[in-house]
Amino acid sequence: MENTDKKPLVLDHAAILVVDMLQDFVYGALTCERGVAIVPATARLLDAAREAGLPVIFCNDAHLPKIDRELELWGDHAIVGTPGAEVIPELKLCDKDFVVPKRRYSGFFQTDLDILLKELGVDTVIMTGLHAHMCVRHTSADAYMLGYEVVVAKEATDSFTEEDYTYGIAYLKTCYGADAYSNDELIAAFPKK
Numbered sequence: 001m002e003n004t005d006k007k008p009l010v011l012d013h014a015a016i017l018v019v020d021m022l023q024d025f026v027y028g029a030l031t032c033e034r035g036v037a038i039v040p041a042t043a044r045l046l047d048a049a050r051e052a053g054l055p056v057i058f059c060n061d062a063h064l065p066k067i068d069r070e071l072e073l074w075g076d077h078a079i080v081g082t083p084g085a086e087v088i089p090e091l092k093l094c095d096k097d098f099v100v101p102k103r104r105y106s107g108f109f110q111t112d113l114d115i116l117l118k119e120l121g122v123d124t125v126i127m128t129g130l131h132a133h134m135c136v137r138h139t140s141a142d143a144y145m146l147g148y149e150v151v152v153a154k155e156a157t158d159s160f161t162e163e164d165y166t167y168g169i170a171y172l173k174t175c176y177g178a179d180a181y182s183n184d185e186l187i188a189a190f191p192k193k
Helices: 033-037 039-052 070-074 113-119 135-145 162-176 183-189
Strands: 014-019 056-061 098-102 124-130 149-158 179-181
Touching: 014 039, 014 135, 033 039, 033 149, 039 056, 039 124, 039 149, 039 183, 056 113, 056 135, 098 113, 124 135, 135 149, 135 162, 149 162, 149 183, 162 179, 179 183
Parallel strands: 014 056, 014 124, 056 098, 124 149, 149 179
Antiparallel strands: none
């Protein structure tokens, strides 16, 4: 799906949001083969963002066992303190990255993500991760409602199925004006140090 009416891409004050690229989402309890497939593209994008000085923020499910409502729908996954709740090693979580734990689909809902972005001077969020029609969608919704521009890294975002992915990306464009870009397009627009 290619957008032909994209807005100009300005990423001078952008941050990368990495949604649920965790052991349980990629390899564990909620294994997603399509999630495995986006790992190399996601790693490349994060490395380039770090090199350009853009903040990389991991928005990670961090559930409390037998408490969090989401577990009723999806079963136990990304339980706080377990290996399943850890960022996959291929994405090289480092000291200058940020981690925002979340207990619901959105990275903003009852977390400190908004204040973190404001204090970092961010006006645009680049969405990556799983799943385009769920957690990426809900995080994008809150970003839009809070006044951030929303951009999607189409090679670093996916869902359980092609149908879910296509629906999710189309929804983000229709409802939040979120254009989807290739890694090459995004990296070319990263600020130069």
